[in-house]
Amino acid sequence: IMKIRKAIIPAAGLGTRVLPASKSMPKEMLPIVDKPTIQYLVEEAVNSGITDILIITNRGKGVIEDHFDHSFELEAGLKGNPSKEKLYEDVKAVANLANIYFIRQKETKGLAHALLCGKSFVGNEPFAVLYGDDVIVSDDPVTAQLTRCYEKYDKGIVGVNEVPEELIRLYCTLDVSPIEGEEKAMTCRRIIEKPSPDQILSLFAILGRVVLPPETFELIEKGLANTPEGEEFYLTDVFTELGMNDKLIAYNFDGKRYDMGNKLGIMEANCEIALKHPEIGESFKKYLKDLVKTF
Numbered sequence: 001i002m003k004i005r006k007a008i009i010p011a012a013g014l015g016t017r018v019l020p021a022s023k024s025m026p027k028e029m030l031p032i033v034d035k036p037t038i039q040y041l042v043e044e045a046v047n048s049g050i051t052d053i054l055i056i057t058n059r060g061k062g063v064i065e066d067h068f069d070h071s072f073e074l075e076a077g078l079k080g081n082p083s084k085e086k087l088y089e090d091v092k093a094v095a096n097l098a099n100i101y102f103i104r105q106k107e108t109k110g111l112a113h114a115l116l117c118g119k120s121f122v123g124n125e126p127f128a129v130l131y132g133d134d135v136i137v138s139d140d141p142v143t144a145q146l147t148r149c150y151e152k153y154d155k156g157i158v159g160v161n162e163v164p165e166e167l168i169r170l171y172c173t174l175d176v177s178p179i180e181g182e183e184k185a186m187t188c189r190r191i192i193e194k195p196s197p198d199q200i201l202s203l204f205a206i207l208g209r210v211v212l213p214p215e216t217f218e219l220i221e222k223g224l225a226n227t228p229e230g231e232e233f234y235l236t237d238v239f240t241e242l243g244m245n246d247k248l249i250a251y252n253f254d255g256k257r258y259d260m261g262n263k264l265g266i267m268e269a270n271c272e273i274a275l276k277h278p279e280i281g282e283s284f285k286k287y288l289k290d291l292v293k294t295f
């Protein structure tokens with residue numbers, strides 16, 4: 001089985017749930033303390049052994065490209081100043097993280113359609129997908145957890161966690177069964193998108209990370225061709241097709257996920273990551289403790 005070295009980060013959504021913040025600024029660029037969301041994702045991919053990353057953007061998201069490029073004015077201004085040495089290194093490092101490519105999704109037709117823009121980038125290899133607004137913090141990067149599982153089973157892997165019952169209707173629900181000798185990997189044969197209460201199969205939902213076989217693109221093409229104009233073809237239907245053919249595994253990953261596509265998720269991410277931040281962690285903790293007393 002081929003080693004997974006390519007990843008796609010779809011970042012071409014409209015971000016309507018975080019308007020007006022996302023009106024002229026892509027939600028993928030919203031900061032968590034001192035780094036934009038998408039940088040956490042690129043770093044996770046790199047720490048998982050990914051060497052080539054395709055970011056799917058659209059009109060108005062050129063700042064994402066700028067972020068992963070050199071900023072000559074900025075670097076020249078910081079260089080040689082002893083008190084700015086660390087900043088200089090940090091800023092320069094962002095441009096050297098990985099081979100990063102960009103392509104535009106010309107119409108916002110959903111996640112499956114966005115992935116199809118990566119067809120020729122991926123070629124005939126398995127690949128990882130990191131949803132552009134899902135940040136997952138863990139010691140062992142989640143993409144690495146999933147690629148190891150792919151390399152073991154040669155099947156599509158969807159990263160899952162259990163979500164609270166009252167929230168499952170916002171996600172999808174998976175029919176899973178245990179695999180002997182595995183603690184985290186489960187067979188998945190069926191998925192229902194945005195289930196009503198009587199459709200809940202389990203509280204496991206797919207959260208932001210998947211590793212897929214190259215045949216994914218044919219399945220998306222077929223699905224899009226059979227979807228009436230104006231309707232969305234969901235990536236979930238691709239997972240379902242893989243599942244029906246015993247080509248899908250759900251992996252219960254270790255990690256804390258933050259949904260940067262909604263307002264509460266943004267605040268949780270900032271708060272928790274600030275508490276662990278080497279520079280401001282201690283003073284932020286003190287601030288929070290004092291603040292809580294006033295409630």
Ligand code: UTP
Nearest residue numbers: 010011012013014015016017109110114132133
């Ligand atoms: P979401 O459904 O969370 O993104 O897609 P959205 O459409 O921006 O959200 P709302 O509902 O309007 O607030 C998950 C990921 O897929 C990307 C998004 O950028 C996000 O990172 N996406 C979504 C695309 O790249 N293209 C699309 O057509 C839709």
